[in-house]
Amino acid sequence: MATVTVPAEARRISGLEAVRAFLADHGIHHEIWPLEDRVDPAAPAERILAAYAPEIDELKARGGFVTADVIDVYPDTPNLDAMLAKFAKEHTHTEDEVRFILQGRGVFHIHGTAPDGADTVFAIEVGAGDLISVPRDTKHWFDLCDDRRIRAIRLFQDTSGWTPHYVEGGVHEGYMPMCLGPAWVPGSRGAAP
Numbered sequence: 001m002a003t004v005t006v007p008a009e010a011r012r013i014s015g016l017e018a019v020r021a022f023l024a025d026h027g028i029h030h031e032i033w034p035l036e037d038r039v040d041p042a043a044p045a046e047r048i049l050a051a052y053a054p055e056i057d058e059l060k061a062r063g064g065f066v067t068a069d070v071i072d073v074y075p076d077t078p079n080l081d082a083m084l085a086k087f088a089k090e091h092t093h094t095e096d097e098v099r100f101i102l103q104g105r106g107v108f109h110i111h112g113t114a115p116d117g118a119d120t121v122f123a124i125e126v127g128a129g130d131l132i133s134v135p136r137d138t139k140h141w142f143d144l145c146d147d148r149r150i151r152a153i154r155l156f157q158d159t160s161g162w163t164p165h166y167v168e169g170g171v172h173e174g175y176m177p178m179c180l181g182p183a184w185v186p187g188s189r190g191a192a193p
């Protein structure tokens with residue numbers, strides 16, 4: 001379940017209602033979707049997408065998404081460092097970034113505006129069961145935790161897929177991902193990918 005950290009205030013927010021309220025104040029939408037009682041989160045991608053079709057179709061209708069896929073990252077994924085480096089620099093997208101986490105975990109940093117208008121950076125650690133939607137044009141970046149494992153459903157408006165627009169002078173270098181949730185246990189690979 002998602003946890004929020006605000007480094008400048010040495011503040012940590014946990015608990016579903018508090019996290020959701022903080023994120024809503026900053027324009028970030030969060031939901032919890034069912035996991036094992038719907039489908040084995042390690043099932044093949046086609047089964048995952050079929051199992052969550054009602055939620056995916058609703059998001060597509062609401063957000064103008066046309067495609068969904070399942071991304072799988074393991075510590076031994078080829079070229080993992082190069083892939084992670086692309087996510088880990090401050091960037092924006094021209095569409096909402098919507099992710100539903102099936103396995104593993106990771107940290108989104110958001111460089112946004114607080115309700116009082118001040119510039120702010122905060123981190124959202126997401127894990128299995130979390131759906132997060134980062135609105136288009138929001139400055140953000142993403143890191144895995146030390147276990148370097150995540151499996152997530154992604155939705156796209158643009159069929160060409162994930163396209164970052166990097167922010168000049170991005171502030172990402174001043175922040176490290178701080179992961180608190182349960183680590184992925186190697187060997188729980190299941191049927192995936």
Ligand SMILES: [Fe+2]
Nearest residue numbers: 091093097140
């Ligand atoms: Fe992104």
